[in-house]
Amino acid sequence: MAVEIRLSAAEVARVRFAVSPLAETVLGLRLALGVGGHDAHRAWVREARPVLAGEPELPLLRALLVGCLPSFFFPVPGVRLPSFEAELAGLRATDPEYAAAECAAALGGARACELPDTTELLTRVADALQRFHDALVAPHWGRMLALLEVDLGRRAVTLVDRGVEGLFAALHEDVVWREGELLVHGRRRAGAVWTVEAGGHGLALLPSVFGWPDVMVDYSPRAAASIRYPAAGVGLLWEQPRPSSAGLAAVLGRTRAELLAVLGEPLSTPQLADRLGVTPSAVSQHLGALRGAGLVVTRRTGRSALHLRTAVGAVLVGEAGAVPDRP
Template identity: 35%
Template sequence: MRFAVSPANETVMSMWALADPVRYAVHLPWIDRARLTLRRPEVADRVRPLVELTRPRRWLPDFLTPAARPDLEMAEQLDQIAATPPDVVVQDLLATTPRRPLSPFGRALLADPRGLLPQLVDAVRVWYDEAIAPDWPRMRALLAADVAYRAAQLAEGGAGRLFEQLHPSLRWLGDRVVSDDPFERDFDLRGRGLALNPSVFTDRRVLWNLLEDSLPAGAYPVRAVGTLWERAPVPPGDPLARVVGAGRAALLHLLDAATTTTDLARLTGMSAGNVSQHLSALHAAGLVVRSREGRHVRYRNTEVGMALLRAARGA
């Protein structure tokens, strides 16, 4: 088993939230912005192929959500989708039809996979750039935190503990995973391993690949998705920000309790690299202290840092 974060999966599956905001109400802050983006004619026209293939209650073709590997970037996944052989495109599209008939673009892609696949890849790329990339550091931080948590479960308790807690629909029967969902599939991994991807936009069950010939993969709901769109509680006009900078002030306001770099990145929207740089500066100044708990390093304010916060909050 291997865990990985898949920007392509999140880009494709985000369309479900856009089409059904009531079901995906936890993502309303993102949905409101994404809908405005999709109303722009230059975006709507290029993204149309993706919209058609991801309408609600449709199965996704396996090639559009490829099994991710650790540290795989969006550009690499787009290249992977673009390199899908035409016969695999056809096979994967036909596998989706028992659920719903193909959309107009789906039928056109079925008839001319070599000619129209670049148009679909462009649609995924545009939607990622316009709607996902601005929030990707926040999403990645949440997904990466889940990967670290699951990897620790696997290391400490084995596959049984992992699958018992991964999702209520899953059971581990010694040499197989049983998924209690309405779609009957029985796959032999054939030594290929199993890719498990936490997903922001997968909400109710684990989603598996449709065809046994595809690389085995499952997308499961990420932990703590309700915290994804929380913002750092920095008061407007915060005087501390004028002294240490907005980024470092935001971190100090969050470090009343011990917190990891990953969680701080998710809460602030900063990249993990920027958070680490700010924490290093705060640590060197004696404003935060760090401690290791198992696989994680947590930061919290020192008494000096708390004194600064008290003075700023009382100003």
């Protein structure tokens, strides 16, 4: 079903960006349950499934997350980057009547009646999300957040260069801007159109790792309308190319070792040049050698490029220890 989000001129002025650790945890859990996703997430899903198999609340999580998703899992953050703990506390404090209505809408009345009391449900689900986040999201969150922050920076530049219309056009091929209305999924899904009113609260745009490559819209927002769109460069997080013996011989020297040390998070060539105090052209030359050795991967999106060390590169950094100080 296509979704039409109606925005007044005042609400267009309230378009903002945010990141939601809670939503990423919920969407990651859904991937681990076998719903949606993409081959780009395969390595992480392989890691997650054995852990999830031992989760005591697995039947409850399946009931809530395998089909339509209740909106209370996806509150729009009030700040650009809330902590997972703050968002989880908000989930625990969700109005039970609202949560019950969302479960009924998402699951159907009969299935919702099979769930535990709503207050108990919120407690049990929040506890399960805490365990899942600690085991499978938190260890990767630094890298995930770095990628999400880079995406936000790119979108901010697009907004400055091309305005709101250009920003929406660049979000995703399924997002179309039409004179004060946003149409999501309209290009691929014919038939009825669901209308969402922003209600004077504006629109929040949230990049997502585990939602990639899809676009998600809250059909019944309580405050600001929201679109969760796929962040650029997600494939960088899990890629593990094999090194070649010829390339490994080139991975010698201080600058290349320092590059490997800082590339625990996705960074651009200018960012690397600034951190290491060398020229961008020198960074590009060293990155070429590291890529040849299978120690670094690069993903290009338009005119931007992000670099990240591979799992093999991470092992090499760990085995080699700290990079010696410059004389």
